[in-house]
Amino acid sequence: MGTTTRDAEQLSACCTPLAVEAISADDAATLAAKFKALGDPTRVRLLSIVASTDAAEACVCDLTEPVGLSQPTVSHHLKVLVDAGLLTRSKRGIWSYYALVPGALDDLASTLKL
Template sequence: MSNQELTVLGQDSDAACCQALAAAPLGEEEAADLAKVFKALGDPVRLRLLSMIASRDGGEVCVCELTPAFDLSQPTISHHLKLLRQAGLVDCERRGTWVYYWVLPAALDRLGSFLRLPQPQGVTA
């Protein structure tokens, strides 16, 4: 996992999880960081790729297994995966000829926390 990915998501070992969208206005830097993530998720192919990787038994998937699900070339799929990596949503490792991808759970947790509306006092979920 690269430091660039952690920076994109605005997380480091000293940072607490982000606050919910409705809890307080975003600062300029946090808004810019989150916009990069949402931009990566704004493409249907990338959203499907993330879903396919996240739902995979064992937690990782080879690019060779992702490509047949799309009517796109392997280089195009690799480009989309690169953008997901740059947004800090997935990471990968080369093993011989193939590259294996997995979701970074902290990134998804952060997005979920950001989008979750705070519960009014006295209301239980």
């Protein structure tokens, strides 16, 4: 419409336009929440240990000693991983067994392979 103002300034220096659409703020928050759960050395080790067991699951008593932390702390980290959708918890008898959520890590990996 109105070409009264000088709207044709090139400004080729800065301000490169976006070629494709960037991620939305909501999606970024969802993604970041999962990465945040992975952003702790203890939680990475816990995930690795669970994934390394032949049954692909482990109870808390298996995990406290390898990581060298107290039982409440390990329970806390496991809860963070469960809340992030990376682990499941199934209680059998006295023990709580934690297992990987199938495909959860693969889905996360896909978002990085954009």
